[in-house]
Amino acid sequence: xxxxxxxxxxxxxxxxxxxxxxxxxxxxxxxxxxxxxxxxxxxxxxxxxxxxxxxxxxxxxxxxxxxxxxxxxxxxxxxxxxxxxxxxxxxxxxxxxxxxxxxxxxxxxxxxxxxxxxxxxxxxxxxxxxxxxxxxxxxxxxxxxxxxxxxxxxxxxxxxxxxxxxxxxxxxxxxxxxxxxxxxxxxxxxxxxxxxxxxxxxxxxxxxxxxxxxxxxxxxxxxxxxxxxxxxxxxxxxxxxxxxxxxxxxxxxxxxxxxxxxxxxxxxxxxxxxxxxxxxxxxxxxxxxxxxxxxxxxxxxxxxxxxx
Numbered sequence: 018x019x020x021x022x023x024x025x026x027x028x029x030x031x032x033x034x035x036x037x038x039x040x041x042x043x044x045x046x047x048x049x050x051x052x053x054x055x056x057x058x059x060x061x062x063x064x065x066x067x068x069x070x071x072x073x074x075x076x077x078x079x080x081x082x083x084x085x086x087x088x089x090x091x092x093x094x095x096x097x098x099x100x101x102x103x104x105x106x107x108x109x110x111x112x113x114x115x116x117x118x119x120x121x122x123x124x125x126x127x128x129x130x131x132x133x134x135x136x137x138x139x140x141x142x143x144x145x146x147x148x149x150x151x152x153x154x155x156x157x158x159x160x161x162x163x164x165x166x167x168x169x170x171x172x173x174x175x176x177x178x179x180x181x182x183x184x185x186x187x188x189x190x191x192x193x194x195x196x197x198x199x200x201x202x203x204x205x206x207x208x209x210x211x212x213x214x215x216x217x218x219x220x221x222x223x224x225x226x227x228x229x230x231x232x233x234x235x236x237x238x239x240x241x242x243x244x245x246x247x248x249x250x251x252x253x254x255x256x257x258x259x260x261x262x263x264x265x266x267x268x269x270x271x272x273x274x275x276x277x278x279x280x281x282x283x284x285x286x287x288x289x290x291x292x293x294x295x296x297x298x299x300x301x302x303x304x305x306x307x308x309x310x311x312x313x314x315x316x317x318x319x320x321x322x323x324x325x
C-alpha cells in the first residue's frame with residue numbers, strides 16, 4: 018500500500034473514532050451524573066442534619082426519618098427515630114411495623130423493645146406490650162423502667178400481685194421514681210392495702226416532680242382511712258377549699274354507715290370528688306395505672322338526720 022493510501026486510511030479511522038466518541042460521550046456523561054446524584058442521595062445524613070430534623074415539627078421529622086430509613090432499613094437507630102416520629106403523628110400501626118422489622122435484625126435491643134411496648138400500650142394492646150417489657154427485663158434485668166412498665170400491664174389485666182412484685186423490682190434500682198411509687202401505691206389501694214398505699218403515695222408526693230394528681234391520690238387514700246384532717250391538709254395544697262370540703266363530706270358519707278334506714282334523706286350529695294389517677298407521663302415514659310371513682314351524681318345522695 019502506498020504511503021498516500023496509508024495516510025488516508027489512518028485519517029479515516031481517526032475521523033470514525035472521533036465521531037463515535039462524540040456520539041457516546043453525552044450518554045456516558047448523563048449516566049455518570051445520574052450515578053453521582055444517586056450516590057449523593059443515598060449518603061446518610063450528617064449528625065448536624067439529624068439534630069436539626071429532630072428539632073423540627075413532627076411531620077417534618079417523620080418525613081426526614083422516612084428517607085433515612087429508605088437508605089438503610091436495617092439501621093437500628095434510624096428505625097427507632099422513625100418509629101418515634103410516626104408515633105407523634107399518630108401512625109401507631111406503621112411505627113409497630115417499623116420496629117418489628119428492626120427487631121428481626123436486632124432482637125435484643127432494649128430501646129426498640131421499650132418503644133414497641135409503649136406504643137402497643139397506648140394502642141390498648143396490653144398483652145403484647147407486657148411481652149415486650151418482660152423481654153427487656155430478661156435482656157437488662159437492672160432496667161427500672163422496664164420493670165415499672167411491666168407492672169402497669171399486670172395492673173391493667175387485674176394481676177395486682179404480679180404488678181406489685183414488678184414495682185418492687187423497679188424500686189430496687191430507682192427507689193424514688195415518682196411514677197413507679199404512685200402506680201405501686203394505687204395497685205396496693207386496689208387490693209385494699211390502704212396503709213401500704215399511703216406509705217408509697219407519701220413517698221411519691223414528697224418528690225419535687227410530684228404533681229397535683231399524686232397529692233390528690235394521697236388525699237383520697239387518707240380520706241378512705243378516715244383521716245379527714247390530714248386529707249384536708251394534703252388536698253388544700255392544690256384544690257380550692259370548697260372542693261376539699263365537698264370531697265371530705267362525700268367520703269364521710271360513703272364510709273360512715275347511716276344509723277338507720279330512716280336516716281336516709283334526699284339532700285343532694287356534693288357534685289365532685291377527686292379521682293384516683295397516676296401522674297401524667299412524658300412520651301418516653303411508661304403508661305400509668307389509673308383508677309377513677311364514680312361521679313357523685315351517679316350515687317344516691319344521702320345525709321344523716323338523727324331522730325329525737
